[in-house]
Amino acid sequence: MPPNTLSTPLSNGSVHHEDNQITSIKSEIKSQKRWNEFETDIKWGNATFIFVLHSMCLYSLITFPYRQQFFLLLWALITAHMATFAITAGVHRLWTHRSYKAKLPLRILLATLYYSAGMNRIYHWVRDHRIHHKYTDTEADPHNSNRGFWFSHVGWLMMKKKNIVKQRGEGIDMTDILQDPVVQFFDRNYAKLNTLLTFIVPVFIPIFFFNQDVKWTIMSQIFIRYTYILNVTWSVNSFAHIYGYRSYDKSIRSTENVWVSLAASGEGWHNYHHVFPWDYQAAELKSFIFNTTKFWIDFFAKIGWAYDLKYVTAQHVQKVVETKGDGTHFIHGKSKL
Ligand SMILES: [Zn+2]
Ligand SMILES: [Zn+2]
Numbered sequence: 001m002p003p004n005t006l007s008t009p010l011s012n013g014s015v016h017h018e019d020n021q022i023t024s025i026k027s028e029i030k031s032q033k034r035w036n037e038f039e040t041d042i043k044w045g046n047a048t049f050i051f052v053l054h055s056m057c058l059y060s061l062i063t064f065p066y067r068q069q070f071f072l073l074l075w076a077l078i079t080a081h082m083a084t085f086a087i088t089a090g091v092h093r094l095w096t097h098r099s100y101k102a103k104l105p106l107r108i109l110l111a112t113l114y115y116s117a118g119m120n121r122i123y124h125w126v127r128d129h130r131i132h133h134k135y136t137d138t139e140a141d142p143h144n145s146n147r148g149f150w151f152s153h154v155g156w157l158m159m160k161k162k163n164i165v166k167q168r169g170e171g172i173d174m175t176d177i178l179q180d181p182v183v184q185f186f187d188r189n190y191a192k193l194n195t196l197l198t199f200i201v202p203v204f205i206p207i208f209f210f211n212q213d214v215k216w217t218i219m220s221q222i223f224i225r226y227t228y229i230l231n232v233t234w235s236v237n238s239f240a241h242i243y244g245y246r247s248y249d250k251s252i253r254s255t256e257n258v259w260v261s262l263a264a265s266g267e268g269w270h271n272y273h274h275v276f277p278w279d280y281q282a283a284e285l286k287s288f289i290f291n292t293t294k295f296w297i298d299f300f301a302k303i304g305w306a307y308d309l310k311y312v313t314a315q316h317v318q319k320v321v322e323t324k325g326d327g328t329h330f331i332h333g334k335s336k337l
Pocket of ligand 1: 236237241270
């Protein structure tokens, strides 16, 4: 019979010492959370909605007749890109960071397209993102990536916020958002406009103007497009805070992630963005494919709808790269690799 090590005196004969060990093991077991215990309560409504949406998306992706319904696929890509552009150029670079200014027509366009992404009110998006930048990857960060990939990707939307997140959120200055009549109009009519622009208009157009199949239109727009937009946006908080280079500041968790950049219209250059959040380009790379949002902001600047574009000089970037970067910068970091 194997010895019961927990009841056998240790080699030095100290039973008292063993008791202490048992007590510490018991308290450790007590402090370890079971798989179904979470730091805050689950938002069951959100969790169910996200689960059903992703299940339907998976079913749609498997059964979708891609060749026969090529028009709907194209329409899903175009509408997804327009919504993504409004998230990156609108709620992110314009309303959260004020990295450029936008005239009324552009603000209306951005708010309209943003509301086709089926997300929170603009006010809440901006507030959460400002907290994220102020308290990045700490307990006060709504999607603190130190709590793991899934929490920063989607888990934070399925759980109640910690008190510290709420308290810090109350300290964020939101005056500019409250004074923007476009934001106020859209946020006041959130339920109506969100339903109309996310679930009705993108479905209505192909069915009534292009005679498309109702079932496949709903599947491609509601389940595939919508789920795609959500995951692309969430990827900036998860993938781009965990995987990739830290060319501009190796002491922070956000990274340079080419895949997130390609999917999120140039928003994956996230190490750069956390170091220079006021830069409207949110990256050094300026090509259309790697920074689509910059291309469109430049386009709107050309027609006079965007102005006062803020950016960082190349000399300043180089200085920061050489002092804080991890040596992976595509120009200034080569010598360190
Ligand atoms: Zn971030
Ligand atoms: Zn940001």
